[in-house]
Amino acid sequence: MKTPLSNKTILLIVTGGIAAYKSLDLVRKLKDAGASVSCVLTQGGAQFVTPLALATLSGEPVSTDLFSPEQEQRLGHIRLSRQADLIVVAPATANTLAKMAHGLADNLASAVLLASNKPILIAPAMNSQMWASPATQANIATLQTRGIHQVGPASGMLACGEIGEGRMAEPDEILQAITALLAPAAGPLAGRKALVTSGPTYEPIDPVRFIGNRSSGKQGHAIAAALAALGAEVTLVTGPTALPAPAGVPQTIAIQTAREMLDACLCHGPYDIAVCAAAVADWRPATESECKIKKEGEAAPTFSLTENPDILATLSQAVPNRPRLVIGFAAETDNVLDHAKAKFARKGCDWILANKVGAGQGFGQDSNEVTLIRRNADGSLAATPWPAASKQALAQKLAKAVAEALE
Numbered sequence: 001m002k003t004p005l006s007n008k009t010i011l012l013i014v015t016g017g018i019a020a021y022k023s024l025d026l027v028r029k030l031k032d033a034g035a036s037v038s039c040v041l042t043q044g045g046a047q048f049v050t051p052l053a054l055a056t057l058s059g060e061p062v063s064t065d066l067f068s069p070e071q072e073q074r075l076g077h078i079r080l081s082r083q084a085d086l087i088v089v090a091p092a093t094a095n096t097l098a099k100m101a102h103g104l105a106d107n108l109a110s111a112v113l114l115a116s117n118k119p120i121l122i123a124p125a126m127n128s129q130m131w132a133s134p135a136t137q138a139n140i141a142t143l144q145t146r147g148i149h150q151v152g153p154a155s156g157m158l159a160c161g162e163i164g165e166g167r168m169a170e171p172d173e174i175l176q177a178i179t180a181l182l183a184p185a186a187g188p189l190a191g192r193k194a195l196v197t198s199g200p201t202y203e204p205i206d207p208v209r210f211i212g213n214r215s216s217g218k219q220g221h222a223i224a225a226a227l228a229a230l231g232a233e234v235t236l237v238t239g240p241t242a243l244p245a246p247a248g249v250p251q252t253i254a255i256q257t258a259r260e261m262l263d264a265c266l267c268h269g270p271y272d273i274a275v276c277a278a279a280v281a282d283w284r285p286a287t288e289s290e291c292k293i294k295k296e297g298e299a300a301p302t303f304s305l306t307e308n309p310d311i312l313a314t315l316s317q318a319v320p321n322r323p324r325l326v327i328g329f330a331a332e333t334d335n336v337l338d339h340a341k342a343k344f345a346r347k348g349c350d351w352i353l354a355n356k357v358g359a360g361q362g363f364g365q366d367s368n369e370v371t372l373i374r375r376n377a378d379g380s381l382a383a384t385p386w387p388a389a390s391k392q393a394l395a396q397k398l399a400k401a402v403a404e405a406l407e
């Protein structure tokens with residue numbers, strides 16, 4: 001059976017992070033998806049996984065040494081960098097990222113990366129302080145300006161016991177990013193245009209303060225990547241998040257406010273699909289102070305609020321360019337289904353995904369649990385609970401359902 005990654009060759013570089021154990025699963029998933037995989041293992045990487053494990057799973061010899069006469073004769077570093085359709089560095093250590101950013105070539109992995117003329121995808125994995133350090137962030141910024149693709153890192157519990165950003169993206173997410181890069185037009189959504197909104201909006205009070213919310217953008221970004229992986233041409237409109245642009249998404253528009261988000265949604269298109277996953281502020285301060293509001297006297301300032309534009313309703317009612325499928329999210333803290341059904345009736349969209357948010361659920365988490373609400377053929381409402389899953393898995397399920405609905 002032909003799969004999106006049939007006839008594709010991936011060079012997987014495994015560097016010295018504890019997340020290297022997940023790379024074994026990635027190799028298996030890539031093979032299952034029909035790809036050929038060869039691996040380069042750094043000395044650091046070999047402290048965590050063995051060449052034998054990678055060779056067994058990939059079915060190919062593993063290269064480890066720049067100066068090995070035998071390895072250099074068989075598949076020299078130049079040839080390794082040429083034979084692949086895509087080079088994937090997973091996990092990508094702070095050390096290897098620094099070498100990439102500065103053009104070092106003192107081991108096989110860095111020499112292959114420097115000699116490469118192929119697209120490169122990195123999956124950074126490290127302690128959150130290493131990730132947040134100015135040095136690593138400067139290196140990442142350099143790599144992004146050179147067009148290096150990135151997936152993750154995620155936030156959560158790290159191997160060192162700390163909680164923070166730096167966990168390698170899950171193998172499924174890396175596979176999805178690889179598919180989006182290598183087979184963007186091969187999927188069932190090829191030729192379809194999709195709009196996805198993601199993240200929070202920030203509504204300014206004065207030049208330094210704003211009304212915002214806890215949305216991380218993880219679900220919206222995952223949906224953008226999942227639609228792209230099925231071949232859709234995706235435009236992502238996103239509020240402020242700490243996430244990199246998702247792999248395979250050609251256009252990402254960064255906005256701050258709900259009004260900017262609406263403008264960005266309306267100025268491109270038309271779209272076949274619109275997924276409104278952003279947590280758009282319902283209200284904004286009626287006036288924005290030009291200067292920072294000062295603390296004067298005892299009285300706290302009071303604000304009047306004014307309603308923001310309703311992006312989901314606007315897209316649902318857009319004439320003549322209404323997307324064929326408009327999907328919204330109803331993030332609720334209580335009476336989730338009742339509120340979601342009321343929102344569904346009010347907005348005029350085609351589907352709503354209801355999810356519970358607050359106290360460790362929904363916003364900022366890596367997993368989500370939703371109920372899909374849509375109409376049956378006879379006009380009655382159908383509410384289908386989807387079991388809790390990672391936001392990537394949920395995004396893939398949604399993208400598949402979208403593809404089936406547009407068949």
Ligand SMILES: Cc1cc2nc3c(=O)[nH]c(=O)nc-3n(C[C@H](O)[C@H](O)[C@H](O)COP(=O)(O)O)c2cc1C
Pocket residue numbers: 014015016017018019042043044045092093094095096107125126127130
């Ligand atoms: C137990 C252990 C876990 C480590 N985990 C990471 C990690 O997750 N990310 C990272 O950037 N470095 C990590 N390091 C440090 C790297 O292994 C070290 O910087 C090494 O030089 C990386 O070499 P490489 O990039 O050539 O593989 C770890 C080191 C140890 C001892």
